[in-house]
Amino acid sequence: MLVHLQGPWSPLFGRLTLASIPYSNPIIIFAFVFTVIAGLAAVIPVLYFRKVGYIFREWICSVDHKKIGVMYIILGLVMMFRGFVDGMMIRTQQVTADGPTSPHFLEAQHGYLPPSHFDQIYSSHGTLMILFAATPILTGLGNIIVPLQIGARDMAFPRMNAISLWLTVMGAMLVMASLFIGDFSDAGWVGLTPLTELPYSPSVGVDYWMWAIQISSIGTTLNAINIITTIIGMRAPGMRWDRLPIFTWTTLSTSVIGLTAFPVLGVALALLGADRYLGTHFYTAGMGGNLMLYTDLFWIWGHPEVYFLVLPAFGVLSEVIPTFSEKPLFGYITMVAATFAIAGISWSVWLHHFFTMGAGPMVNTFFSVATMIVGIPTGVKVFNWIFTMYRGRITYTTPMLWAVAAILLLLVGGITGVMLANPAINYTVHNSVFVIAHFHCMVLLIVFAAFAAVIYWWPKVFGFMLDEANGKRFFWTFCLATSTVFTAMFMLGFEGETRRLDYLYDPHWMPMLIVEEVGIALYCLAVFYFFKMLYVSIRDRDKNVCGPDPWGTARTLEWLTHTPVPFYNFAVTPQVHELDELTWRRERNCETVMPDHYEPVHMPNNSMVPIIIGILAFGFGFGMVWRIWWMAGGGLAGIIAVIIITSFFPDRGYTITPEQMRELEAEHLRRRVAVSTASVIPLAEQRLV
């Protein structure tokens, strides 16, 4: 029943042989050395300060939504760094491989990367940036912020939350493993069928890509269930739907997309797996298979996925802009309506990813119009942000700079997107780099919003501000780099350059390719300033310690509790009175309230189960990739066994007694007074509101 494979196979090691390890490739050796050094740089301090137990108990086994969110964001930033290195290599290859007389280095005939290596790099660039950088960062933000914004103590299912995280991490680990053991897919991040079928991609690359996405997408689906349940069921008293902060609204809409779209991806990939492992013919060209089936299924997930990413980014902008404009968000109700309009229409536009596949004019017109309709609620959002700034008092902190730049980038991405929505235009630029520049504008808008969010909420999570001077240098270099690279790329699209070219036959493209390379150098400078910002901020953290509301003009509930947020979030579940609860309390001078008594607080226990399930899932994925059946079967059986066994030992959690809470709170309040004596009102004068 299993398909016939090219190459050797053994029961113990499957397809894995010593020859699968590309130890002769200098680029991969360098990547390996770099990864090992970076890994050691993270591990050695932990060993030196004897923190292994702490890291394991308090982070790896944690079910605290804030720590899980932080780990999500760390994963996202690390993967974004690797994705950036991939992007740098793509640009450098193209600028060195333009024209028949271009130079050649290493084993390549043009440039320095042979085709299959180049193809793997752009495939992993796309896969990493979308699924293992943008998605985890935004999921992490939702994890940290949503429970705080609605006044909850944790997510609805804390342990499932940790399982989601570790499944995502293990997906990313599979992509990393493919760098050093075997190879990654060279069929694009979208998995072009029938190129992903065994006859045309006989190596393990496509299997790595498929299982990495499959495992992490289960994590994303579970997370969506968790977020939806949390928002519906765990809002603080008084947190009516019309008082729900806008970021929570967007996270809710995005989770609805996640819950409904990711299973489609799972099915699409499972059918591909059946083709590759069992020899079925779902997506083959012959034997009754149909490659359009995959293309449809993939983009039925793929387009909602774009909005899955962009809606929380819009939510971030809708939080940052009012805070630094010192005004409530303009048109809250239209904003929520626009959010759900976008989420709804996102389901009916997928065919615009393949107008050129030969659908009839009426079908193309339908999807063209549906796509342009998305522009209406998006436009509403832009106008709402603009009128939030109107008659405001804008302070240009780093998050606000990122937010305003994101609006401008959205306008560029929007106009090019609506251009591409017209089939007549689409036919001329469909697979050109014009499209690449367009969706990079959209994805970078998400990245801009993510940087805004990380800098905006950083003090809330870690208790000290990030360095503004280096943050602004980071912002300006990043903006300059973005406009340099992608203006040139739009131009190259009009010059007729198409995507995914390892060798570029037209020397006329050279000037713009050089401009792009200059932009990449600017991005390197931006990365340097990013690390410098982190370094300086952490070095001077004692000088930059901050209180509950470090920006001074924040509006929502998460800024009400202590900074950094205690593990129980709120000592007493707050009563919500207004949409902008913190502003309401600030106006009434009751930001810091001392309850007359505490009630017992029920908290979940940390657990080893999530990381064990994660490791077993990695074993399952790795075993499937290399067709090591004992490992794959063992991993799957292990996961099922762990789930069954843990169900016999239900975790009842633990309770913080009022006395313990009094001590914990006293400690936090002491620190709070030390930070900013001015903003704290003597406890005796306060009433519970």
Add this chain to the structure above:
Amino acid sequence: MFNGLRWAPLARWAVLLPLLALGGCGEYRLFHPVGPVANAEFHYTILNTGVMMLIIVPTTILTMVFALRYRKSRAAAYDPSFSHSLSLELAMWGVPLVIVVILTFCTYSSVFLVNPADPLSLDNQADPGAVAAPLDVDVITTDWQWIFVYPAQRIATIDDLVVPAGRTVRFELTSATVTNDFYIPQVAPMIDVMPGMRTQDAFRVNRPGNYEGFSADFSGAGFSWMQFATRIVSPDDFSAWVKRTQSAPDHLNMARFMQIAQPTINQGAKPLYFSAVDPNLFAEVFTAIQQGQVFPVPEDIDTKTSLSNPTAVQSGEAKPKS
């Protein structure tokens, strides 16, 4: 505003530097369309962009003006209560809606003109080419070459498309292996070339000229070398070329096709010519693929990091270009 960074105002203008790229050199092919289909597409590119500028330009200006004007340091009017306005919000939904309605009209009127299967823009009776009988060309892609079959003339070429000026050319396209994308910038819009499926495309160019065609959709290790010369020649030159090619020594039928379709990276797009071509080759290939014929890529081409030993191009005598 910028924490007293002295270079910050300069940096703001530096963001505009990439616009200099607009004046740079380069060949903006898509701005020089050739033939009715490409012209219609370029026309709608300009029209659509223009319509959108009606809303994008004011919005951009408004964003910049508000973002700069309402800085705290400028002490402009401050009104924290302004968070809702029915008329403004109706306009916010209404104005984009109007723009979308206009753009919908543009889409609807353009989509039939450029429909790859049957572009109405080619039916313009004022154009003398519209009345001439169209030339049929069957396009088959392999890993990683283009085979152009002229069924009526019983000739075929690899990686060399020669068509007469002033006459509509109709393409039927299919792939023997994986999906490619037929693309000749300025001349022919993109259309996917898929295995086990058939797509159609058409164009007409009234003046002779040389263009570059290539695959626009990734198809594997040899993808970057999937170019083909596109030569639009005068009708007389075309007849002469057909005659010459009809005497090519290499013939093409299904058996020969099976050899040619083995994975081949044709660097430099070296053309091959065939005579006595089976006019039903397209249908035969199409049927064979639907019945499960595959041309597997050896694992070492797929994974090896070097192209030092690409499969040799099949022998065949190249004809001199007309």
